Amino acid sequence: MSKSDLIPVFDGHNDLLLRLYNAEATGTGEPEVLFLEGTRGGHIDLPRSREGGFVGGMFAIFPPPLQMEDLSRSMRGASYQLALPPLLGLSDAQTSTLGMASILIRLERRSAGAFRICRTVAEIRSAMSEDAVAAVMHIEGAEAIDPRFVMLDILHAAGLRSLGLVWSRSNAFAHGVPFRFPSSPDTGEGLTDAGKDLVRRCNELGILIDLSHLNEKGFWDVAALSKAPLVATHSNAHALCPHARNLTDRQLDAIRDSDGMVGLNFATSFLRPDGTMNANTGLDTMAQHLDHLIEHVGEDRVGLGSDFDGALVPAEIGDVAGLPRLMEALRAHGYDDALLRKIGHENWLAALDRTFAA
Template sequence: MARPQYDVPLPPQLELGASQRITLHMTSLLLRIERASQGEVKICRTAGDIRTCIDSGKLAAILHIEGAEGIDPDLHILDVLYESGLRSIGPVWSRPNIFGHGVPFRYPSSPDTGPGLTERGKDLVRACNRLKIMVDLSHLNEKGFWDVAQLTDAPLVATHSNAHAICPHSRNLTDKQLAAIRESRGMVGVNFATSFIRPDGMRNDNTPLEEMIRHMDYLIEHVGVDGVGLGSDFDGATIPAEIGDVRGLPRLVDAMRRHGYDEAILRKLCYENWVNALERTWGR
């Protein structure tokens, strides 16, 4: 089974104590799910864990935080979360926090929307390098993207973003950013949100899957066939009606097959590239 990402999002405008309580509560829920699953769910801490789950038909979960508001300035909570299984973190959502400035939702707009990482944010990235936690670039603005690129020795990864050249939304990636991701042997996960897919930036579920596949083609051209995967973003986004929810993923795969992707490329895009990118970040 391809891995899901267990995301810990936070509501806006929370003080540190409240953010920490929510973060720890949601982390505890995943730990309880794993314990209650009788071995059917595994919180994966290594790429080897994911491969074992795929081979055995178990559900592989990766603990990810989107917006680091629940982490204290001294990063003590980061160590606690790491021991609980945290292996992926987006320093910001699309708003500012003590670690940096998220890219706001604007169309049409460049992703260059203001300051990037703060000094605390740079400390967070360095700590993630030390712990081998993947840093997700998708909600950082362009300055923050380049701050991470300068600091990290890991692959550059945007888990749910698309091509700015096709849809000029602030949340999408420029050709220069895509080139840096390719150079780092990183990854881009194609976002299913129609406002990041459509050239007109509209939230409209009547969006053909071919529009999404157009982004895949472009990203493959600019990042390489080993650097592109599915990024979904089911929670809270308007996605094409042909997909609907996770049960519609086979329809997307069928459309990709009709488009001309062979079975080897489909395996890469659906899961192999993600596992390999995580291995390059986490180690084996």
């Protein structure tokens, strides 16, 4: 497939920075080299991004848990409930968060313009027009944010424009859903007072608030408080896969009513009706989730949120170079090129325009 035939993809979520951070910490690779020159491991690097039409997305900074079970091995039974890590201390979270932010900055500096941290939609469009990967700094789990929001101000100045209050664990701000199947996302209490203050501050700064990983009570607290569109960067339809991580139809309707956005997660355990991590998952399953999301939020509010480098994805996609195979499957499913462009990148850029300006 020629480059001109590719549907450009701006993606709602990836965990590249965590993979590169771990490689640096273990001495198994230099982050800039692994990304810019390419590697056989992981899902995303610059050569494969260009091959697959990946033009950018939200690059997550995820403070890793001190210990965590192998999710791919654990999420295979007919039902499961994984024990989640304990609270992560502020110091540990800040160390890893700053480390990943540093990697993001170094990728931009070493890339000779091929990789750019973008703070506005205009900057994203400019990067896309010049064949550069457009990176929006995102936080997945706000454990590194102190009560006075000093770290939030520093990260915002460095480029932070998207923040998930939680990963799937509790912190000072909110409570994440566990990796539980089958399960409702209604698994605990809502936002803390500090979490409500953080939502207000993100609104003031124009930082997108990501609802993925947040439990249902927390979701409704954000919906009642936030002045910005509701956005879930990497979540699927609970009606098709009853995993705690997925969104109910009522939540999807609220996202629609706020003129928000949902990114389809490629993680097979959030796609499959049996909730298992299994790479032998057909792309028709992804199309069915997109059909359901479009039915509830509309074709202008759905995109992709791959979770590349953070999840087991369908083998037919494999990595970022496999994105054209997904687009071809969706075309065969009946999606025309105009809808594919919306899902690929146009809807995300429009949602960020609405959010950054909110």
